[in-house]
Amino acid sequence: MGGLLMNRFYRLQYFAAICCLVFLPLSLFAQNATPESVEFSVPKNIFFTGEKVWIQASAYQNDKPSTSQVLYVELLNRENQSVYLSKFLLEKGELFHFLEIPKDIPSDHYLLRVFTRISPLVDLEKGLKQQFVTIFNPKIPPAIAEDHPGFFENLPTSDADLSLSKPLAKAGEELSIRSNAFKESTKLFVKVYNPYLKESGGLSSSAIYAGQAQGEFLPELFGHIVAAQIDPRTVDTTKVYFLSVHGRESALYTDRPDEKGKLYFDIGGLKHWDFMIAQADQNGDMLDFEFLSPAVRTEFASGFSFPELKISPNDQPFLQDLLISIGVQTFYTEKYEQEPIPVVTGFVADRTFLLDDYTRFESVETVIKEYVPMVSVRTRQGKKEFRSVNEFGNTFTGNPLMLVDGMPVFDSDQLAAFNPKNFEKLEVLSRVFYLNDQRYEGVMSFSSYQSNVGGFPLPTNAFFKQTPGIQVPVQLEQETFGGSSINRGDFRSVLFWSNDPKASKLNGDALNLKTPDLSLPFEVELLENGKVIRRAYFMVQSPD
Missing domain, CATH: 2.170.130.10 (TonB-dependent receptor, plug domain)
Structure with missing residues (x-):
């Protein structure tokens, strides 16, 4: 057991840090809070279920790292339902990690969006960022459309100021990309072209959502806060509720509901857990108990809709080669030494x-x-x-x-x-x-x-929820999204991504890359201040 964490001890720290909450309603405090500016980047926008989506993200307040310790990454479907939500530890306002796409979601376009617990509530435009991604599930394919010409024959026109040495390259050849706009502040993406999405960049929150984001204002200054709800009609404010979290670290927390039936378990510095168990004192009834999602709630604007996803029999070669690319392994290590918030132990054994x-x-x-x-x-x-x-x-x-x-x-x-x-x-x-x-x-x-209770039976009235803890930062063992060091068996669908911490900087006016052993179309994007300023396209053909 990692230790008994005294939930109220953490809450005293928590409220001392934001003591003005004692005097101001939460809604008023949210209006006066410093906005958090959230940004993120992913190396491509077309994936298969089970594939890792690498993500670089940040959360800042007035050009300084945000006080929030946790960043959330969510996948939203066209019915405005959350199909994936994961929480990541911010390290001085920065994040580099991956999310693993669930294997059971159907093929479709999804909104990938990023936020902290409070950022969309303070400023929707700055605090909630998103873009479309296309996800294929081989077991649940999309609708079939009529045949259309192959994508390879209809690539968009490249910008003149982003020149390629070979618009049609053989697998394994070296490709040179040139532009007079290259500089250290620009970002370069060389990725598989997604023919199913016309819009590959970020989407404005004010343009796609109606009204304000809804949710509780809970600044996560020390770690994740687990919120729960008791039916207000049956709430007993004297009743004690226990929350135990289990995994690599395990700990116990307690709280009593307020008059509205709300419970808040401040997990604090604990990060590594796999499931949670909630109980009432003396194994009391839990029929009126439910966990609350930390995700904010939004409604789509009336004029906003998801693009339709359809495939054609002509797409089979493209999708088969793309499926091969998901087998590329990315080697990384978790940065366990980065533990800014200590786990306070309230139990010292005799x-x-x-x-x-x-x-x-x-x-x-x-x-x-x-x-x-x-x-x-x-x-x-x-x-x-x-x-x-x-x-x-x-x-x-x-x-x-x-x-x-x-x-x-x-x-x-x-x-x-x-x-x-x-x-x-x-x-x-x-x-x-x-x-x-x-x-x-x-x-x-x-x-x-x-740390999995050793087979001890779950109490009869306990409320069980399988949910991973906070994903701590990772670091890549080698340059993954760039370079030309791979000699054979090269099945990359991302050839360069400036947000890879180990990627080379854009110095000079040319970047040389090795093409993979796949017959795929590729897109080159050059970004400045988060906006695409140049695009180019090329095709890779297998030697045979």
């Missing part, structure tokens, strides 16, 4: 038992009786109960706080009978322990080998 150091028994009850002198087990009215024994030999009168990888366990009988074969260690605190305003007579905390 003693830790590494269970592999002892003979394994088939029940927790036997393990406690044999090896753990500061916890006793007794039977009352046919039910097993645990009692902590303090340093003076006095026995408490109630169960300790019982945890499995941070998940509270309220059924002591079930825990006593459980086989702890997948539990790695037991941490025991034999003193009074306070978790926020809750008082417990000791703590008995089991940790599994995989």
Whole structure:
């Protein structure tokens, strides 16, 4: 277990940092908050399901890194439904990572959009950026249109000031791109041409959305905030709710709902988790509980629509070669050393038992009786109960706080009978322990080998949600989107992307590239201040 994170401790820090929220309504504070300017770039705009979409993004306030710690990337379908949402850690306002396209979404055009938890609420135009991307799912193909001429024969006209040494190149040949507009401040994309989208650039939020973005103003200054809702008609503001998050790191948080039924669990510095489990105190009823998405809600303007996606039998060679390109592997490492917000631990054990150091028994009850002198087990009215024994030999009168990888366990009988074969260690605190305003007579905390509760049954009324934690920054091991160092087996669909941190800068008036072993059309885009200023096109043909 990564530790018991005291949610109210984080919330005190959180509200101290934005203390004016105590005096101002959230809507008024949002109007007076400093706008966040969000930008992003992806190397191409046509993909297959399961493919990695590399993304470079940033969030700034007045030319300084945003105070927000988390950036969200979302895929929206033509019905205005979110089909993918992932959260990424910002590093000094910057992000370089990838999103992995879900394998179950149908072939279509989607809106790829980027924002922080508050940026669209403060300034919709600056704080919500998006562009169309085309995604193909071989198992759920798009509609079939009538035959049309091959795309290779109808490439658009290139701009005169972006010249190519070979508008029709053989696979594996060197290609030279020249322009007098090349300079370090310009960005260059050399990518597979997407014939299904006429508009390849960013779309203005004010042009495609009606009204303002809707959502709660929750600045994420320390990490991700999990919001939840209790039915206001049945809300009990004295009731305690527990949220445990599980994965590479696991931790426990608590909160009580406000008068409107809102719950806020500030995850703070924790990043690596795979799923969450919400419970009410003593395994109470959770029928009126739901998690709230951190994504903002928008409505499309009446004149805005998605382009239609149709393919023709003539497109088969193009799509087959494009499908081959998704097998190109990009090597990267996660930057684990970048952990700006520490995980605060609210539980320090009196003693830790590494269970592999002892003979394994088939029940927790036997393990406690044999090896753990500061916890006793007794039977009352046919039910097993645990009692902590303090340093003076006095026995408490109630169960300790019982945890499995941070998940509270309220059924002591079930825990006593459980086989702890997948539990790695037991941490025991034999003193009074306070978790926020809750008082417990000791703590008995089991940790599994995989931080996945070790096969312990999910409590009957628990609310389970599988959702990954914050994706921490990564760094590429080598230049991926550029260069000409690949000798054979070259199946790249992106030949150059200036946003690759390891890509060479545009110095001089020429850039030399090696063409891949694929028969694909390519598009060259030169951007300045985020706007395309030049375009050119060329075709690569296989040697045979």
